[in-house]
Amino acid sequence: MTVKFEKDKVKEIKFQGEGCVISTASASMLTDYVKNKSKQELKKLDSKFIIKMLGIDLGMNRIKCAVLPLEALHKLLEKF
């Protein structure tokens, strides 16, 4: 995942990866959602938000697939 910030806000965000449909869809929707959001707003996002965003019944074993892109985003934010 690569992010370009302008001041405090996400200007551009891209991801690259191979994965299951859930992690791919989650990454795609998440990167759409976070555009123009601030770092503080991004830090507040959690797994509940992701599950709601996807809006499908995931089952307990697929939650980790759904949350993976958010984990990547949060790891990336630690570097800023």
Added chain:
Amino acid sequence: MLNRNLIQKQFPIFQHQSNLVYLDSTATSLKPKIVIDKIKEYYEEYSANVFRGIYPMSEKATIEFEETRSIVSKFINANKSEEIIFTRNTTESLNLLAYSLGRKIVETDDEIVTTIMEHHSNFVPWQVLASEVGATFKIIDIDDEGYLDLGLEKVKNQKLKVLEQIITKKTKILTLTYVSNVLGTINPVKEIIKEAKKINPEIIVIVDAAQAVPHLKIDVQDLGADFIVFSSHKMLGPTGVGVLWGKEKILQEMYPFMYGGDMIDEVYIDRSTYKNPPHKFEAGTPAIGETIAFKEAINFLDKIGMGNIREHEKKITDFAINRLIDTFGQSIKIYGPKNIEDRGGIISFSFAKFHPHDIAQILADEGICVRAGHHCAMPLHTCLNVPATVRASFYIYNDERDVEKLVEGLKKVKEILK
């Protein structure tokens, strides 16, 4: 072929889960009623602790518990039942060996040899031990077809030449799986042990037989290993019971594993003495009801006959491989040996560009239980150059109808994910 309908009638789960297509026996097997009833019998009729009470109920529990030990011993043709140690599972048996044996005999600059196709439970304990004591951790590779790379296919006088380059006088332990839980490869364990002991007569050989004992007739004396380990739950028995078989002399020399009740002989303020094997390695209250019921699983397998089970699995596996390739051609990639004689009832595969988790999810919606992931064998998947695979595995309650369901399920996967 075994009669699937007759067998399924003896497994209550098929009455509770209608149209169940269970293709994950490599992870754990289903349980026949006779095993479940035996657990119930213990808890309802004589649920006392073992080895302690003088009262009849405790004696009954102890007799039933020890009877399982003797039945396990006969099942694998051990020399005596004192060589059978009960653990929680195969993982614990292997960790016990890494602690009680490994830490006793492996020193700096010694070698531990294993293979790339191991389950993590037969990989990580040895990797950690090697790094702790400064020993070398060596790994036998596989060839393109999923056989151990031993040069076996070459001319006879070159046979097992690769082994000579890996095993040396410094190799204290060789530990390897009998049947790969991913590739299904049945390793030529007997031959490997013979060669390894020729190179180094002092070597200790451990065989992870978790995927072998449920499916093949195992004779530990004929095999020539020093230790073999396996789990009850993969062979129709309850969870919480593992087996470690070892040669009595080595068991006596090993350190105890866990300390406490049942394993001590005498305890003083400044020192303790320990019981002889197997009790030396069985500290604390065991899974009594589960161990007692384990013998019913063995009796059940014995009644069907291990030879019949192997033939049954060979037929389904052969049928499944052909059916999958005929239906999906190039888009399905099946890992492991093509020769059915060298393969257990396990089929791991990749399907087009579809992610294994998505495949397993769509199959699950069709009532088909398969496993997706690295199956606790990450080094092997790295070697195969895939992050994960889908695995279908067969046992006595499966037949061609389950394979047809799998094929139909995969057609649906293709339709949805294309």
